[in-house]
Amino acid sequence: MITLTTADFDEQVLRSDKPVLVDFWAEWCPPCHMIAPVLEEIEAEHGLTVAKINTDENPAIQARYGVLSLPTLLLFENGQPVRQIVGAKPKRLLERDLGLA
Secondary structure (H helix, E strand, O other): OEEEOOOOHHHHHHOOOOOEEEEEEOOOOHHHHHHHHHHHHHHHHHOOEEEEEEOOOOHHHHHHOOOOOOOEEEEEEOOEEEEEEEOOOOHHHHHHHOOOO
């Protein structure tokens, strides 16, 4: 799992030639911590690149994509967000919503 900052977001996500699932999270967010191991499983099982960005430390990226609730997952393909999932969900629902199931 990649840890992103404002400085490397464009390079790691927007210029990636593979889909990237970005997890917008914060240290104080219990549901964010609940889905972290699920995202690690999805990354390992499906070969999907998962990246985390702490919204408290990188508010400009949060604002750029209008993220208002945590956790928010954005799936980027070819530099564009193509799917958004808000809130913690069980693994099977995340896989379904990401088109992996």
